[in-house]
Each structure stands twice: as C-alpha cells, then as structure tokens.
Amino acid sequence: xxxxxxxxxxxxxxxxxxxxxxxxxxALGATVLLADIEEAAxxxxxxxxxRAGATVKTYxxxxxxxxxxxxxxxxxxxxxxxxxxxxxxxGVAWKGPASQALPDDWEWIVKVNVLGLGYGVALFVPKMIxxxxxxxxxxTGSITGLITAVGAAAVYGMTKHAVxxxxxxxxxxxxxxxxxxxxxxxxxxATNIGNADRNLISGVSREGLSSALPGERExxxxxxxxxxxxxxxxxxxxxxxxxxxxxxxxxxxxxxxVILRHRQIENAITGRPETDVQLLAMxxxxxxxxxxx
Ligand SMILES: NC(=O)c1ccc[n+]([C@@H]2O[C@H](COP(=O)([O-])OP(=O)(O)OC[C@H]3O[C@@H](n4cnc5c(N)ncnc54)[C@H](O)[C@@H]3O)[C@@H](O)[C@H]2O)c1
Numbered sequence: 001x002x003x004x005x006x007x008x009x010x011x012x013x014x015x016x017x018x019x020x021x022x023x024x025x026x027a028l029g030a031t032v033l034l035a036d037i038e039e040a041a042x043x044x045x046x047x048x049x050x051r052a053g054a055t056v057k058t059y060x061x062x063x064x065x066x067x068x069x070x071x072x073x074x075x076x077x078x079x080x081x082x083x084x085x086x087x088x089x090x091g092v093a094w095k096g097p098a099s100q101a102l103p104d105d106w107e108w109i110v111k112v113n114v115l116g117l118g119y120g121v122a123l124f125v126p127k128m129i130x131x132x133x134x135x136x137x138x139x140t141g142s143i144t145g146l147i148t149a150v151g152a153a154a155v156y157g158m159t160k161h162a163v164x165x166x167x168x169x170x171x172x173x174x175x176x177x178x179x180x181x182x183x184x185x186x187x188x189x190a191t192n193i194g195n196a197d198r199n200l201i202s203g204v205s206r207e208g209l210s211s212a213l214p215g216e217r218e219x220x221x222x223x224x225x226x227x228x229x230x231x232x233x234x235x236x237x238x239x240x241x242x243x244x245x246x247x248x249x250x251x252x253x254x255x256x257x258v259i260l261r262h263r264q265i266e267n268a269i270t271g272r273p274e275t276d277v278q279l280l281a282m283x284x285x286x287x288x289x290x291x292x293x
Pocket of ligand 1: 011012017036041089091093112188
C-alpha cells in the first residue's frame with residue numbers, strides 16, 4: 001500500500017491498537033499525527049516512533065470535547081491539509097451489565113466512543129472529500145459491535161454497534177469519492193483498555209462510575225493480556241485496506257455467535273421460533289471469559 005509522504009491522523013494513538021497503527025503508518029513512510037487525551041503517554045509514544053525514524057506530530061485531544069476537537073482539527077488542516085488516512089480509534093470500556101450502569105458510565109462511554117468518532121468524521125471527512133485525493137477512514141469497533149454483549153459489556157457493546165452501523169453507512173457514501181471505509185472488530189487485544197478509567201473526561205468522576213466487583217479488574221486485565229498483539233491487529237487492518245474490505249474481523253472464534261445472532265433475526269422475519277435461551281447462554285458463556293472486548 002503506497003502511503004509514503006501521506007498523513008495519518010490517529011485518535012487514541014498513544015497506546016495499544018492506535019499506537020500499533022501509528023507504527024504501521026510510519027513504517028510505510030506516512031507522517032503520523034498522533035492525538036490522545038493522555039499527554040505523558042503521547043510524548044512517550046512519539047519519542048518511540050521518532051527513534052524508529054518516523055515523522056510525528058502530537059496533539060493533546062479529548063475526542064469527546066467538541067471545542068478541543070475543533071481546535072485540533074483546525075491546527076491539523078492548517079498545517080497539513082486533510083489527512084489521507086483518518087483513524088477514529090480512541091475508545092474506553094467499563095465493565096458491567098446495562099441494568100446496573102450509572103449515568104456517568106453511560107455519559108463517559110457514549111461520549112468518547114460514539115460522539116468522539118462523530119466529531120472526527122464531521123471535522124475531517126468533508127475536507128477529505130473536497131480534497132478529491134481519495135484515502136481511508138478506519139473506525140475501531142469491536143466484536144461486541146457484531147454480537148450482543150450480554151451481561152458484562154452491554155453499554156460498551158451498544159457503542160460498538162453504533163460504530164459498525166455508521167461505518168457501513170459511510171462506506172456506501174464515501175465510495176464514489178474514492179474514500180475507503182473500514183471498521184475494525186477485534187476480540188481481546190493485549191492493550192491498556194482494562195485500565196481505561198485512567199483517562200476520565202470532564203463531567204465524569206470515578207465515584208460516579210459503577211464499581212467493579214472484587215477481583216474483576218485483575219480478571220479482565222489477565223484475559224486482555226492473553227489477547228492478540230496490537231501489531232497483529234494493525235497488520236490485519238492494512239491487509240484489509242489493501243483488499244478494500246469493510247470489516248476487519250481479527251478473531252474468527254466468534255463466528256458462531258455472529259451467525260447465531262443473524263439467524264435469530266432471520267427467524268423473527270420468517271416467523272420461525274426463536275432460540276433466545278440458547279443465544280443468551282452462548283453470549284453469557286463467552287463474556288464470562290472475555291468481559292471487555
Ligand atoms: N483491547 C481490546 O481487547 C479491544 C477489543 C476490541 C476493540 N477495542 C477498541 O480498540 C480501541 C483502542 O483501544 P485499546 O484497546 O488500544 O486501548 P488502550 O487503552 O491501550 O488505548 C486507547 C487510547 O485511547 C486514549 N483515549 C481514551 N479516552 C480518550 C479520549 N477521551 N480522547 C482521546 N483519546 C482517548 C487513551 O489514552 C489510550 O491511549 C478502542 O476503541 C477500543 O474500544 C479494543
């Protein structure tokens with residue numbers, strides 16, 4: 001894939017999947033515009049990338065803060081023009097059933113995962129269209145955007161369904177403009193997402209979030225640590241971009257759950273009996289083992 005000399009704007013670029021995407025872009029000769037809420041991590045990430053020979057510019061950005069995003073987008077557009085690759089990747093997760101989520105849980109997760117992505121699209125995509133040079137919009141969803149995250153990650157899963165839905169619509173809308181849209185739907189990846197509450201947004205407090213059950217964070221972090229490496233995910237993303245694929249599904253082991261969910265909907269359309277209990281049982285079993293993804 002030829003992106004030498006192009007620019008890549010990556011939100012949540014200081015850690016995990018975003019940082020791996022940055023490494024990949026840099027290795028292909030692109031200038032990396034790294035945006036993240038966590039300033040110290042951003043500086044460390046930029047230093048690592050520069051040591052490997054990359055051209056990097058950093059932006060302290062809370063994607064859920066519209067004013068902050070507008071300022072950053074203006075600075076990016078003034079200095080570099082529209083990015084050729086836009087990675088709407090920043091995301092947070094908090095474990096807990098939907099029925100027990102507190103207002104701060106909803107506000108934090110929805111603002112970052114949904115609104116933050118929306119601001120990225122609104123501020124950059126029209127400029128990318130106007131530039132008429134084609135390019136890529138890559139949204140980080142999750143396998144929970146393709147199945148139902150019963151029990152453990154329901155609110156998070158809701159936001160990832162939103163990411164998948166908007167990516168499908170954008171893929172259709174942007175194709176005539178030569179812009180390819182992909183949505184990344186991983187299962188567990190070994191990143192820092194298990195400690196996402198290290199970066200809360202304004203208006204949301206730790207006390208306002210529903211508290212994890214004893215031992216839950218350790219369990220989640222252990223399970224995440226055994227996940228795919230972020231660099232493997234980034235490699236799969238670039239393969240998909242080369243092949244102009246929309247869905248990047250990195251964990252084939254969730255195939256049955258995806259099929260079951262679709263069959264369930266098909267049954268509702270055709271009037272066949274539903275297999276609700278079975279569906280829930282499978283989803284529950286799966287999320288007992290993978291609470292956050
Ligand atoms: N790790 C997994 O198992 C997994 C699985 C599926 C999907 N995902 C998704 O991958 C994406 C990246 O997460 P990750 O796993 O690399 O986690 P991570 O915590 O390692 O990286 C997320 C980055 O986003 C930044 N961030 C958090 N809130 C922000 C905000 N308001 N504004 C800007 N930046 C913010 C963090 O500082 C961090 O650098 C997320 O969208 C996540 O939902 C992760």
